[in-house]
Amino acid sequence: MFQSDTYLCTAFPVPTSRDAYIVDFIPHASMDTVHHMLLFGCQTPVSTSSYWDCGSVQGTCADEASIMYAWARNAPPTKLPKDVGFKVGRNSGMSHFVLQIHYGDISAFRDHHRDCSGLTLRMTSKPQPFIAGIYLLMSVDTVILPGKKVTNADIACDYTSYPIYPFAFRTHTHHLGKVVSGYRIRDGKWSLIGRQSPQLPQAFYPANKEVNVKYGDTIAARCLFTGEGRTSKTYIGGTSDDEMCNFYIMYYMDSKHAIPYMNCMESGSKELFQHIPAEANVPIAV
Numbered sequence: 001m002f003q004s005d006t007y008l009c010t011a012f013p014v015p016t017s018r019d020a021y022i023v024d025f026i027p028h029a030s031m032d033t034v035h036h037m038l039l040f041g042c043q044t045p046v047s048t049s050s051y052w053d054c055g056s057v058q059g060t061c062a063d064e065a066s067i068m069y070a071w072a073r074n075a076p077p078t079k080l081p082k083d084v085g086f087k088v089g090r091n092s093g094m095s096h097f098v099l100q101i102h103y104g105d106i107s108a109f110r111d112h113h114r115d116c117s118g119l120t121l122r123m124t125s126k127p128q129p130f131i132a133g134i135y136l137l138m139s140v141d142t143v144i145l146p147g148k149k150v151t152n153a154d155i156a157c158d159y160t161s162y163p164i165y166p167f168a169f170r171t172h173t174h175h176l177g178k179v180v181s182g183y184r185i186r187d188g189k190w191s192l193i194g195r196q197s198p199q200l201p202q203a204f205y206p207a208n209k210e211v212n213v214k215y216g217d218t219i220a221a222r223c224l225f226t227g228e229g230r231t232s233k234t235y236i237g238g239t240s241d242d243e244m245c246n247f248y249i250m251y252y253m254d255s256k257h258a259i260p261y262m263n264c265m266e267s268g269s270k271e272l273f274q275h276i277p278a279e280a281n282v283p284i285a286v
């Protein structure tokens with residue numbers, strides 16, 4: 001029925017018409033078949049079937065999707081800090097969840113058994129003091145030349161909102177990414193939020209807790225790519241022969257003025273990136 005590297009999605013509505021808060025995620029994944037699971041929140045899933053093939057580009061939501069949870073094999077799962085919840089429900093623009101499961105090796109399904117992998121969400125209707133959110137930095141215009149040893153994808157935006165407190169980060173590239181690093185820049189000083197190889201399991205890893213972000217700061221990220229082994233140009237795109245450069249920051253914010261989703265797609269100035277710490281140019285061996 002399906003082959004290796006199958007991506008299946010399933011959608012379910014937030015089970016209440018009022019606001020609700022996700023305060024914990026409990027993963028259930030068959031270690032021998034599931035490669036990763038991603039949970040998205042959005043208003044309109046692309047399908048109403050019980051499940052569908054979502055391997056093609058952005059096959060999850062018809063509108064803007066926000067990632068809320070990632071489970072990846074061989075990586076410890078993220079926990080939300082105390083008093084922090086993801087706000088969901090009709091008013092918050094997240095009336096549905098979409099769970100994507102990537103089955104890496106399906107030879108275990110030769111016997112046609114059912115798979116019960118999934119995710120339990122612990123939810124409450126009690127307003128939480130802090131709201132969790134995602135800040136996504138993504139490159140939209142990187143081109144990696146074939147054979148060229150190093151290509152940087154740089155992304156930076158000025159931050160002009162209420163303070164956020166990063167507690168986890170996730171990196172995402174395809175095969176050519178060596179390291180992805182994210183920073184806060186305050187008064188010219190670069191402070192690391194997180195740095196990871198995108199070739200390791202693409203889970204949310206703990207962020208540097210000392211680094212908050214407030215009005216007037218700049219948020220920046222760099223993906224280090226290599227074009228070695230390629231015979232043609234590589235562009236940003238949805239297939240595994242294309243590339244992506246993503247740095248996700250999971251943060252919490254005072255619920256009084258919470259913004260659950262922000263993104264940055266600007267490439268920043270050359271002058272700014274002259275001061276990026278050297279570690280951003282050092283590949284992480286895997």
Ligand code: IYT
Pocket residue numbers: 038040058064065066067138139172236237244245246
């Ligand atoms: C072009 C690109 O970089 N796409 C990324 C980031 C992205 C995520 C979401 C873009 C949009 C979204 O709604 I959520 I528009 C991307 O597709 N990343 C993948 C998943 O699709 C989330 C990843 O694994 O990070």
Ligand code: CU
Pocket residue numbers: 035036102
């Ligand atoms: Cu996977």
Ligand code: CU
Pocket residue numbers: 172173174238243244
């Ligand atoms: Cu991708």
